[in-house]
Amino acid sequence: MRIAETYQAPFVERSGFDADLTLEERGIVEAVHRFSREVLRPLGRKLDRMSAADVAAPGSPLFGAYVEFAKLGIDPLMLDSMAPDAASRLECLIMEEIGWGDGGLGVSLAVAAFPLQVAHASGKKELVELATGRIGCWPITQPDHGSDFVDTLNRERQQHVKTSPGNLSAKFSKDEIVINGQTSAWVSNGPVAQIASLCCPADFGDGIVRADGVRNMAVMIVPLDLKGVSRGMPLEKMGQNALPQGEIFFDNVRIPRRWAVAEEASGAAGFLSILAMAGVFMSQCFTGVARAAFELALDYAHERKQGGELLIRHQLVRWRIGEMYKKVEAARAMTRRASLYLRAAPAPHPNVSSMSKAFVTQAAFEVASEAVQILGGAGLTKEYEAEKLFRDARTALIEDGENYFLTLRLGTVLSDLYDQGWTRN
Ligand SMILES: Cc1cc2nc3c(=O)[nH]c(=O)nc-3n(C[C@H](O)[C@H](O)[C@H](O)COP(=O)(O)OP(=O)(O)OC[C@H]3O[C@@H](n4cnc5c(N)ncnc54)[C@H](O)[C@@H]3O)c2cc1C
Incomplete structure (x- = not known):
């Protein structure tokens, strides 16, 4: 054990009782904190008082958050090249500061980078190019599927209940995927996103629902300026009003099969x-x-x-x-x-x-x-x-x-x- 010579107030950082932050980590925390205090917090407050339609409208101050955040130079992919313990701690320190600034904007900034992160993880250069510099979203829920979406193997569903195929699906053929249907109204960044890391039920040739009642799944990168994509009205809600949300509709949207990131047996994983x-x-x-x-x-x-x-x-x-x-x-x-x-x-x-x-x-x-x-x-x-x-x-x-x-x-x-x-x- 260690015996202190005098009693004094405990050592404390901005991030609480962190005993061993490095100088570099402390410097990053301070830079992100300044950004959160000067940009995110006032902006989140302003957006909170605007209508959902105005938050998502062209020219909205929301877009300043993406521009200013990019200037900080925080690259989630750079973190991937660090040792896991250093990367996870630094990411926690950074995102805590962002959330301190504004929870809704924190979610928006994080989700905006999902397609690029998924593209990188896939190792497909073409997808990385598609996703770079674009505001992303992550559509998973549908009008008929909410919480149960995380239960891909139907473990929580009563056995006598038949799985609903849902409201959005992707049909796979040899070289192409055709997407039809709609997401729920809850897709974060839905009204403003330019690209999606779309996760939805898929038909690989044997239908969507398998004999054991489990739905086939796929993950795809889908640019949202393609023919057949349209949006619903931005959603008015209780909190996180700086985070724009809304439905995305897909009407025979065609993408090459190589834009799938996970499919068939690995779709759910x-x-x-x-x-x-x-x-x-x-x-x-x-x-x-x-x-x-x-x-x-x-x-x-x-x-x-x-x-x-x-x-x-x-x-x-x-x-x-x-x-x-x-x-x-x-x-x-x-x-x-x-x-x-x-x-x-x-x-x-x-x-x-x-x-x-x-x-x-x-x-x-x-x-x-x-x-x-x-x-x-x-x-x-x-x-x-x-x-x-x-x-x-x-x-x-x-x-x-x-x-x-x-x-x-x-x-x-x-x-x-x-x-x-x-x-x-
Ligand atoms: C701020 C915000 C951001 C979001 N962002 C996204 C996004 O980016 N992309 C996206 O696709 N979706 C997004 N969502 C949707 C979100 O994931 C769903 O709202 C959430 O999963 C709950 O689904 P639901 O609203 O359909 O509720 P339901 O699933 O209908 O649940 C309603 C209630 O029923 C209970 N319940 C349900 N099933 C069972 C069961 N088997 N046993 C016991 N109780 C049960 C639940 O506990 C809950 O209390 C977002 C939602 C919010 C609020």
């Missing part, structure tokens, strides 16, 4: 690998939202005098601040663990990432809710950020797989591991 990446991004981003809510409450408690006394002088308020911070640090720790697993485990796993996503977004929601409470009446007003953070965090409980459903999937996977011998020796 390809989709679930992207889901694993998405769950980690959500965790990183909403750790930042939780921290933003904590910092706001901490600030306010040191400013607000009520009955002649600062809030922070009340013992119970300090206890509540302590409770909030425990959740921020727990969210951060869970996120870093899932991020490292994504990069270093023998294979990515969606349920490890979604365990973290469900935990972190719940923590962010609880911290944001307590921030509203600590601000009292002021927490309910638009003058303070608390009500927006609360709405943004609340929205995340359903985003990217609804949290109860994700936790149900985790329980099933743990039970499967038990059946295979885990914990039984």
Whole structure:
């Protein structure tokens, strides 16, 4: 053990009780924090008060976020060339700052890069060229399929229920893929995206639903300026209003088969690998939202005098601040663990990432809710950020797989591991 010579306040970084940040990491955190404070936060606030149609309209200030973010020079592909532990920690530090700036914009910036990341992972140069410099999206859900989309093997469906083929599918022939149908209204960046990493049921010649009731899946890179693509109205919603969302319609959209990234036997695994990446991004981003809510409450408690006394002088308020911070640090720790697993485990796993996503977004929601409470009446007003953070965090409980459903999937996977011998020796 080590014995300290004097008692003093604990060493702390902007990213909390990080004991061993390098100078380089600290420099990057500060640069991204400045960007988040000066660009993302004011922009997120502005977009939050605009209509969904205006957020997605040409000339919207939203597009400034992509331009300014690009200037930071953060390249997710550069992270892939680093050792997994260094890459995952740096990515967590960066995305926490982005989420601290604005949760909705954090999601938008992360999803915008999905097609390029998927293209790179496929090793197909043509797809990398197609996706470079374009705003991306990730359509997976459909009007008839929401949470169940993450349950590719139908483990949670009651056995007597027949799988619905859904509202969007891709028909594969020797050299071509024809896509027909529509996504749900929830596709992040849907109204503004120029390219999609589309995951949908597919017919490889034997129909969409296999004899065992499981649907065939494919992952494809699809430019969204092709003939037959159209969009629905941008969606008005409760939170993350800086994130434009809406349906995408496909009417006989034709792409070459070589634009498929995962198909036939590997289709579902390809989709679930992207889901694993998405769950980690959500965790990183909403750790930042939780921290933003904590910092706001901490600030306010040191400013607000009520009955002649600062809030922070009340013992119970300090206890509540302590409770909030425990959740921020727990969210951060869970996120870093899932991020490292994504990069270093023998294979990515969606349920490890979604365990973290469900935990972190719940923590962010609880911290944001307590921030509203600590601000009292002021927490309910638009003058303070608390009500927006609360709405943004609340929205995340359903985003990217609804949290109860994700936790149900985790329980099933743990039970499967038990059946295979885990914990039984
Ligand atoms: C901010 C945001 C961003 C999003 N971004 C995207 C995106 O980029 N691309 C995309 O395609 N989609 C996106 N979505 C859609 C999102 O993934 C779905 O909304 C989510 O998976 C939930 O699906 P649903 O809304 O259809 O709810 P449902 O699946 O209908 O669930 C409704 C309720 O039923 C419960 N339930 C469902 N099935 C079961 C079961 N078997 N057992 C017990 N309970 C069950 C759930 O727990 C839930 O409480 C986004 C959503 C949000 C809110």
